[in-house]
Amino acid sequence: MKNEKDRVTIYQVAKAAGVSLATVSRVINKQGSVTPETRKKVEDTIARLGYKPSGLAQALATNRSTNIGVVIPSANYVYISNVLNGITEVAREKGYSLTLFATTHSREEAITMIEKVISSHVDGAIIFDDQLDAGDISKIASYNVPTVVIDEKVTGEKIGCIMFNFDTTLANCIKLYYSRGGTKKMVFLHVHNAGRLLSHAEKLFIKTHNELGKEYNVINCDDSYARTYAQFLEYFKTNRSGFFICYRDSIAAAVMNAATDSGLSVPADVEVLSLVGTKYARITRPALTCFNIDLNEVGKRAMWMLTDLLNGDLVEHSARFDAILSRGDSTINMSGNDVDYH
Amino acid sequence: MKNEKDRVTIYQVAKAAGVSLATVSRVINKQGSVTPETRKKVEDTIARLGYKPSGLAQALATNRSTNIGVVIPSANYVYISNVLNGITEVAREKGYSLTLFATTHSREEAITMIEKVISSHVDGAIIFDDQLDAGDISKIASYNVPTVVIDEKVTGEKIGCIMFNFDTTLANCIKLYYSRGGTKKMVFLHVHNAGRLLSHAEKLFIKTHNELGKEYNVINCDDSYARTYAQFLEYFKTNRSGFFICYRDSIAAAVMNAATDSGLSVPADVEVLSLVGTKYARITRPALTCFNIDLNEVGKRAMWMLTDLLNGDLVEHSARFDAILSRGDSTINMSGNDVDYH
């Protein structure tokens, strides 16, 4: 079928088929006009030699790589892989490949990734990384790389953005809780360096409590199930109640399991709410009440916006996803919608 | 196509700095010798013009793209994203970018992805996809693309593979269960088209039972928490006991929750075991007994093997990861290790 030596080039195909390489190119791209017989001759030699055009050379010649750069934190979270998955789906549909640029928690590294994205000659980029601010995004766009940003408000000719809105839902929840006679003290679990979504929620949590004149608490915890579970096993030895607002399902489950394993009843003694809910909120017992944004859908939307941007017909450069309260059994007085996690 | 604003090229930098483009190239790659002053002059112009070398052109010229192709199913599973994450970590360390080729359940699509990998001119590939068999892998390797395959036995000059071993652990578990006086009927949950790992486990399950002369059951179910949960809510109306072996945590949790929500006790009435365990096995109550392979580690190992392959010094072309029984509270007579999910 093929020699294990060098790559078969278009030139070798041309030579073997006894035509010019221009003709081969026409056959490959089904462009221009070629005699059916020459076409067949060329196609046969292509098959015989096992020739595959080099995407690299094609991209260089056409200035189109059909490749999208994706910048995401390497943190192994379900909701991140949900976003990635949504992007993947639409990208496949539209014929784009994805080049992954995974960042750690360091901003320096994130900047490096931006440089790589620019160098990599991708047709566009989707960025979902807290380390990067509007300035960084503008920079990448200034290099003529159409970009869609997730969870950061940036606008521009070649920029689209998708925003999350947890604010309304969270504020409503807190108010509803107290208006329905909630008496447990509300506790916000602070995770260091967990991104702007959480710190923003925390600010809102505090602001709302101040407005209502209610007491609250903020507790530091690790972004790890095991450690948070251990921490709260200790915690519940002296504290026997509370309403805990947690970053994501794992953390919420840690608090909840620590509570039940300490002989407390959820939600009678302890109530728990997860901010970034995933399908795993459904497998705990009790099921977790959580805020939900369909992050798979967010990924799809991001990729759609990007293709529109690439085609020059994106009209609405900004989209918003509102968090929906998905009611589980880990809270008492929250009313919310049912969310289908398929 | 429309003309976009032109990219700053090495040639423009050379012209602006008053040197030849070879000199600029030397500065970029820190190769050859350049006078400190010329170097500074060039570096300044680079900064002033905001020049970024084109990875495409570099790759074409050097025949190295510093890019690895990754073929994985698009199914949004935790264990897949764990593998991807492991690959990502090491790739970042070694200075490689990843190009993602996501496949659906169709074999046809998987083949297409193989073609794309070959075309994309990547330096190497990591493949984790059940749709692809040894022949497909050999094909990609015949195009001189060093490849590491996960969960498929393939050998070759430019090929490495990582195998999973669930067999020993599963067979031992089954035998142990009966030898310790297990009386519940064992039930294997068959999921259609869920890949060779599961179908292999199923065969082994049946074989072991036949050898022991024990009765067993196989039940079809969907690879979805919600549907399996509903199915078993129905099931437990008439069946009040059993030992269920499930594909992954979501499915196992569905069966377990359906059992407890039907008033059954786990593990007294119903025992549940998850084959592909993840950290989510720890957040259910009772905690799930599961088989565990550190898939993050698998991803890392795959990438390590690939870099060795690329450097021509891979000695052991084949690696094996044994499943470890991680004991939870969803079974009675299983002994196993503690697994740290960090």
Place this chain on the structure above:
DNA sequence: TTGTACGCGTTATCAA
């Protein structure tokens, strides 16, 4: 130390 010229594998523009 620096510059010239060619190659990498395509596409695209002309003539023929």
Place this chain on the structure above:
DNA sequence: TTGATAACGCGTACAA
């Protein structure tokens, strides 16, 4: 319908 030939942006022997 075909075939030279010039880009595309860069690396690199080789020469100066």
